[in-house]
Amino acid sequence: MDAQTYTTALAELRTLRDEVKKAQAALARLETQRDKQIFALAGYEKAKAERIAPAAGLSLADIVRIAPHLAPQPLTTSSGPPGTTVPAPVSDNPAVTDVPAPTAEPAAAVTTPGALAPSLNTSSSAPQPSTKPVPEPAPPAHPMSAPDALTAQAQEPRTLPSIPEGPEGDRWFAHTPNLASTHPNFTQQARSTVFLDTQTGVLVHRDQTIRLDLHAVTAAAILEAVFNVIPDGLERIYITAGDPWHAQADRHPFLRDAVAAWLNAPIPGWRTDTGRGKDRMAGHFVHARNPVGRYQRENGEAHVEIRSVGEWFDAAGASPAIVRDAFVLLWKALRAHWPDAVLMGSPSQTGRDLWTRTIPTKGQWADGYPVLSEELRGLLHATAGQGRTELITPPDVPEQLPGLVEYDRTFAYAKHTWKSGVGTPERVTARRFASWSEKEQTKALFGCGHWHVRVTVPDTWNHVGILPAPAPGERAWHYPRTLGTTFTTWAGGPEIHTALANPIQPWKIEILDGLLWTDGKPLDDWSRKLKEAWSSLAAQAELHGDADQRTAAHLASRAVRALLLYGIGSFAQRPRMVTGTTPRTAERDVPPDAEIIGFDNDTITWQRPTGFTRDPNAHPEWAASIWSGARAALLSQRMREDNTHVGALHAPPGTVVAFRTDAVYLTQPQNWPYHGQPGDYLRKGQLTGPVPAPTTEDELLALRDRGRAALQAAHTTGRA
Incomplete structure (x- = not known):
């Protein structure tokens, strides 16, 4: 092959690539249409998966995945009396095994630590991997549903990484040289900002309100119109309504493609910004809902960002003037605690910048908080999940629910920032943990740690799962609860504590390895200031005499929540x-x-x-600890002032329908106190039954919206 033939073949390959992309998009559309047709057919009372499958050219498992209620009877019931349930074998669950993973040293078995229950048992002999067939477990209280079992058979499990044995693993326990979070020695510069509703053309700049004649909603039209009326110094355009990047979504197979095309459309006199200054990022950010377009004049005289205000809060129809007022109120509330506070482009940037300004300049950490080795950061990235998202479907809940009540934890993450691990962690192997006294073990489990554990669900367990286990998928997690199931996972101290000291019965926990930090308060000052700003704005949202200012204060309080939420997420520093x-x-x-x-x-x-980049503010250990605490609080949380406990495990078995990050959905209301403080459970929505049990996330969200509207209507009627 000569050079000319090679070049020609490359051109042909590019053409084939484009055709493949288009064919894939067309196939995706047809598959979506097919699935909708299957779902519609499944609504017929005599529909059978066995007849639909050959008509669709799919397997029985695929049909059941789309329409779970069509699962054939042999998969969900035995040949015995009606209502008798056949337990799913543990091997059907790809992330759960009854064969313990071999370890280089004995595992330390923790059943009930001293401070949590009467005794602590440790084992000095490691269980040996079994080569015999694993017997089927006793019938579970919550069998795996047929769709789950079929899906599990078709997918491979995801195995979590572990720390290497010996010196290689010990080498991980270090910090990255010459990389630490330190107090900044500069002041952020404010950016001239406008707020634009692309549906109405209303533009707000400082105290001016201008109506633009937008002949189109392209980036070129927006820049032309805005810079015609504000020619000098403008650096940020917030879109408050209209989502112009979705204007031609129907021409693209995926929303992301539509956004990318909108951002990259040519603009006469402008080009993509290549960046300038330490606090600026170069290039566009392609996101389906909240993209960022970064542009600069070809002569280099102007740099501007087009951003969505949705990064901060849901404006929910608020005018650009109200959105501007919300940012002003936010800035004033932050200035009460940070005299040099500046609102940057996103809440994650702003939140982390404000945190750096709380780093001590005196004392133990005056030289900054060191950043972990890349190996430990990678381990935390792979083994520390975020919020719990789980939908429990029939037959684990009734097909017709007696009701659906949403309890949402107010400003939840702010509840879990009072203590975090600092410095370089120490390694706690199974042998070392077993050698400790009961008091030392209990102290370690209450401390700031991340533990590699082997977990066994009690044989008489009758409630939701407690600890996360890896499920198929890059970042997927689920929560095993089948009786007697054993699985290996990583978990934070708060979840280990909940597994050992929950109100029902302790789980069996075996320590395989762990990371244990010195307890510190690196986030406490930052979080306390944000909570005070949030409280002040929330009070204004309740008490202000002007309706528009109440709305602005409410939006500003939501922005403070975003500062903390996304600030914590930025510590995780994903690759x-x-x-x-x-x-x-x-x-x-x-x-x-x-x-x-x-x-x-x-x-x-x-x-x-x-x-991973050399980010001086990368602290995934802090994000992991907060996420673990929030997941644990969804299950059990003590309210000291009321001397009571709240959370899913304090609701009757079988009443939990779903978890969504900070919220739990139940079939009946609970008498949980609410004081409007971070972490409190707020009853946010309620539907009276019968309510069809949701089987998809979309169905759950639709019921959530109905429940919120119903509860709001009930409150309005009560006030009237």
Whole structure:
């Protein structure tokens, strides 16, 4: 093959690539249409999966996945009396095994630590991996549903990483040289900002309100119209309504493609911003809902961002003037605690910047908080999940629910920032843990730790799962609860504590390995100031005499929540995925490790992983600890002032329908006190039954919205 033939073949390959992309999009549309048709057919009272499957060209398992209630009877019931349930074998669950993973040293078995229950039992002999067939467990209180079992058989389990044995693993327990979080020695610069509703054309700049004549909702039209009326110094445009990047969504197979095309459309006199200054990022950020377009004049005289205000809060129809007032109130509330506070482009940037300004300049951590080794950061990234999201479907709950009540934890993450691990952790192997006294073990489990554990569900358990286990999928987790199930996972101290000291019965926990930090308060001052700002704004939202100002204060309080929520998320510092664009005429410049995620006649959009950066504020140990505490509080939380406990495990068995990060959905109301403090459970929605049990996330969200509207209507009627 000569050079000319090679070049020609490359051009042909690019053409094939484009055709494949289009064919995949067309196939996705047809598959969506097919699935909708299957779902509609499944609504017929005599519909049978055995007849629909060949008509659709799918397997029985695929049909049941789309319409779970069509699961064949042999999969869900035995040949015995009606209502007798056949337990799903543990092996059907891809992330759960009855064969313990071999370890290089004995596991320390923790059943009930001294401070939590009468005794602490440790074992000095490691269970040996069994080579015999595992017997089927006793009938579970909550069998795996047929769709879950079929899906589990079709997917491979995800195995969590562990720390290497010996010196190689010990080498991980260090911090990254010359990298630490320190107090900044500069002041952020404020950016001139406007607020634009692209539906009405209303633009607000400081105390001015201007109506633009937007002939289109392209980035080019927006920049032209805005800079015609505000020619100098503008650096940020917040879109308050209209979502202009979705204007041509019907022309693209995926929303992300539509956004990428909108951001990368050519703009005369402008080009993609290449960045300037330490606090600026270069290039567009392609996001389906809240993208960021970064542009600069070709002569370099102007740099501007187009952003969605949805990054901060849901404006919910608020005018640009009210949104502007919300940002002003937010800035004033923050200035009461940080004299140099500046609102940056996103809540994650602003939240983390404010945190750096609480780093001590004297005392033990005056030189900053060291950043963990890349190995430990990678381990935490792979083994520390975020919020619990779980939908419990029939037959584990009734097909017709007696009701659906939503309890949402107010400003939840702020409840779990009072203590975090600092410095470089120490390694606690199973042998070392077993050698400790009962008091030392209990103290360690109450401390700031991240533990590699083998878990066994009690043989008489009758409630929801407690500890997360890896499920198929890159970042998927589920919560095993089948009786006698044994699985291996990683979990934080708060969840270990809940498993050992829950109100029903303790679970069996075996320590395989662990990371244990010194207890500290690196986030306490930052969180306390944000909570005070939130409380002040929430009070204004309740008491202000002007309706527009009440709305603005409410939005500002939601923005404070976003500062903390996304600030914590930014500590996790996931491996970065960089999005970029390349002209079709320069296709050979696309990075060789990039994945092409969109293209048009002029531009190719791609993304590629870049791994961990040398971020001085990367602290995934703090995010992991807070997430663990929040998941544990969804199950059990003590309200000291009321001397009572709240959470899913304090509701009757069988009444939990779903978890969604900070919220739990139950079939009946609970007498849980609410004082409006961070972490309190607020009854946010309620539907009286019978209510069809949701089987998909969309169905749950639809019921959630109905429940909130119903509860709001009931409150309004009560006030009247």
